[in-house]
Amino acid sequence: MNTESKLRLQSYLDNEVSSAEAREIASWIARDAEAKALCDELQGTKALLIAENELPVAVPDSREFYWSKIQQGIERAEREPSREVVARPWWSRLLAPVAGAAALALFVFTSVSTNPARNVAGQTEQSLTDNSITFYSPEHKMTVVWIASAANSADSGSADLDWDEFE
Amino acid sequence: MNLNNMKRTLAWLTICIVALSAPGAFAGDNLKLHAKLIWGCDDDMPTDPGIKPVSPEVATQLKGIFKWKHYYVVTNMTAKIPDKGAQKLVLSKKCTVEVKNDAHTYKAKLFGEGKLLKEVDQKKVAGENLVLAGGDKNATAWFVILTPQE
Numbered sequence: 001m002n003t004e005s006k007l008r009l010q011s012y013l014d015n016e017v018s019s020a021e022a023r024e025i026a027s028w029i030a031r032d033a034e035a036k037a038l039c040d041e042l043q044g045t046k047a048l049l050i051a052e053n054e055l056p057v058a059v060p061d062s063r064e065f066y067w068s069k070i071q072q073g074i075e076r077a078e079r080e081p082s083r084e085v086v087a088r089p090w091w092s093r094l095l096a097p098v099a100g101a102a103a104l105a106l107f108v109f110t111s112v113s114t115n116p117a118r119n120v121a122g123q124t125e126q127s128l129t130d131n132s133i134t135f136y137s138p139e140h141k142m143t144v145v146w147i148a149s150a151a152n153s154a155d156s157g158s159a160d161l162d163w164d165e166f167e
Numbered sequence: 168m169n170l171n172n173m174k175r176t177l178a179w180l181t182i183c184i185v186a187l188s189a190p191g192a193f194a195g196d197n198l199k200l201h202a203k204l205i206w207g208c209d210d211d212m213p214t215d216p217g218i219k220p221v222s223p224e225v226a227t228q229l230k231g232i233f234k235w236k237h238y239y240v241v242t243n244m245t246a247k248i249p250d251k252g253a254q255k256l257v258l259s260k261k262c263t264v265e266v267k268n269d270a271h272t273y274k275a276k277l278f279g280e281g282k283l284l285k286e287v288d289q290k291k292v293a294g295e296n297l298v299l300a301g302g303d304k305n306a307t308a309w310f311v312i313l314t315p316q317e
Contacts, residue, residue, distance in 0.1 A: 132285055140228040144298040147277070147285050 001034055009035060011063055013042050018062050196250030198268040198291060199316040204242040204258035207235035208307040225312075228296070235308060245316075248273075264299075264311055275299065275313055293317045 011017050012025040029035045061069070131148030205221055206213075207229065220226070221238045229238050242258045246266065253267040265276040277285045277299045289297045292315065299311040 130285065135232075137232055140231050140296070141294060142228060142232065142296040142298055143289065144232065144300060145285060145287055147299060147301045 001038065005035070006038065009038055010042060013039065013046060016063055018064060021064070196268070196270065198246075198248040198250075198266070198273055200246050200248060200266060200273070201312075201314040201316060202242075202244050202246060202256045202258060202264060202266075203240060203310075203312045203314075204262055205229070205310040205312060206239045206241050206303075206307060207233060207237065207310060208239075208305075209236045211237070213239060229310065233300075233308070238310075241309075258311060262309070262311065264313065266313070273313075273315070277311060289313075291315050 008025060012022055017025065029039050133146045135144045135146070137144065206218070218239045218241060221240050226238055244256060246254050246256055248254045248266055248268040250268055250270070253265060256264045256266065258264060261280045263278040265278065267274040272288050272290050275287045275289065275297060276283060285299060287297060287299065294314065297313045300308060302308050
């Protein structure tokens with residue numbers, strides 16, 4: 001006896017099957033000795049559990065009715081028309097990039113205009129008159145002047161300046 | 168008060184509010200300036216007990232730009248420079264910065280062993296750092312950081 005048959009038998013004993021299926025299972029039990037033995041065992045267990053005051057649980061729907069509701073739900077969902085993408089006017093698709101470009105332009109404009117002593121934010125400028133590089137980091141609120149010729153003078157000893165040190 | 172007078176008053180009031188609330192507005196024309204001489208290296212803590220690591224905030228700023236792992240404060244001082252006045256800040260035996268306070272900017276002259284190395288004009292914005300820096304021996308570096316205060 002397979003698992004499906006055992007579950008059908010258990011459903012029958014728990015009164016979870018339709019009357020037509022109950023008649024069919026009762027006929028099967030009468031014909032099949034193995035089914036009869038299992039039915040007796042399950043009934044004995046059920047009786048024992050009731051005797052131990054286990055509360056009965058009422059199942060609102062039969063097994064078939066429960067699954068039929070699920071199937072109806074799936075069929076209803078399949079019948080519903082799929083949502084169509086509403087076509088937007090062509091200009092509305094330009095709004096996002098135009099707004100982004102405007103925000104970027106505003107950011108650059110305000111960075112430069114409020115800091116006239118500096119270069120454009122984040123750019124590096126190399127002096128033509130001396131060996132220095134000027135760099136501004138808006139993130140760190142820092143204007144850096146890297147002086148090559150001062151490498152051996154400001155604090156101590158000599159050193160070869162490597163522009164890679166700026167990285 | 169007629170309409171023209173009201174407009175004029177409102178305009179002046181607006182100008183005053185904007186001027187007072189502008190970033191970098193300083194009390195009076197004095198320049199209060201923090202000056203630091205910092206040494207950057209990849210080695211561990213130097214043995215000199217007078218040299219201490221920079222604050223975590225400064226370390227984060229420097230590490231965000233430069234490659235060195237450690238930064239130590241050699242000198243840390245604050246100067247108050249009157250309008251149109253100038254002051255020499257001696258940061259080490261070999262490193263001196265002369266700062267001149269103008270109306271909206273300040274001029275920093277960096278001297279190494281008495282020799283002028285760099286002259287920079289910088290707008291006075293509270294909290295904005297001006298860093299004059301260079302490489303040193305043994306793959307180390309020095310940094311002079313000037314920061315105007317409110």
